[in-house]
Amino acid sequence: xxxxxxxxxxxxxxxxxxxxxxxxxxxxxxxxxxxxxxxxxxxxxxxxxxxxxxxxxxxxxxxxxxxxxxxxxxxxxxxxxxxxxxxxxxxxxxxxxxxxxxxxxxxxxxxxxxxxxxxxxxxxxxxxxxxxxxxxxxxx
Numbered sequence: 001x002x003x004x005x006x007x008x009x010x011x012x013x014x015x016x017x018x019x020x021x022x023x024x025x026x027x028x029x030x031x032x033x034x035x036x037x038x039x040x041x042x043x044x045x046x047x048x049x050x051x052x053x054x055x056x057x058x059x060x061x062x063x064x065x066x067x068x069x070x071x072x073x074x075x076x077x078x079x080x081x082x083x084x085x086x087x088x089x090x091x092x093x094x095x096x097x098x099x100x101x102x103x104x105x106x107x108x109x110x111x112x113x114x115x116x117x118x119x120x121x122x123x124x125x126x127x128x129x130x131x132x133x134x135x136x137x138x139x140x
Contacts, residue, residue, distance in 0.1 A: 015118035037124060050087055056137050057082050061094045063136040065103035066127045
């Protein structure tokens with residue numbers, strides 16, 4: 001008689017557990033449909049408004065850099081420059097961020113997706129312009 005064991009949790013936790021076959025050398029899988037979804041956001045403390053603004057604009061840049069070029073919208077972060085010298089950011093800060101770490105999709109693929117040990121699909125983390133639920137914290 002076989003027993004069925006299941007674990008419910010956040011997908012990155014489940015993916016990490018999936019990497020370990022355990023003492024019985026059992027393999028596991030993650031069900032393709034999530035049982036629930038909930039937003040995950042970048043949050044900062046209230047003590048440092050400058051840091052909070054920089055985090056918000058950086059997340060915005062990473063997400064918008066994935067925007068596709070369309071007939072009605074010139075894609076990428078280059079068309080939406082954020083000039084904020086009052087935050088200590090120079091005119092090239094967005095280019096520096098994207099050159100250093102890539103856009104949101106690049107970061108996801110490298111740390112959670114096909115380029116990582118976890119091999120997770122983007123799923124709902126796909127940009128909303130491509131049918132996912134990922135939105136920038138700031139919308140035009």
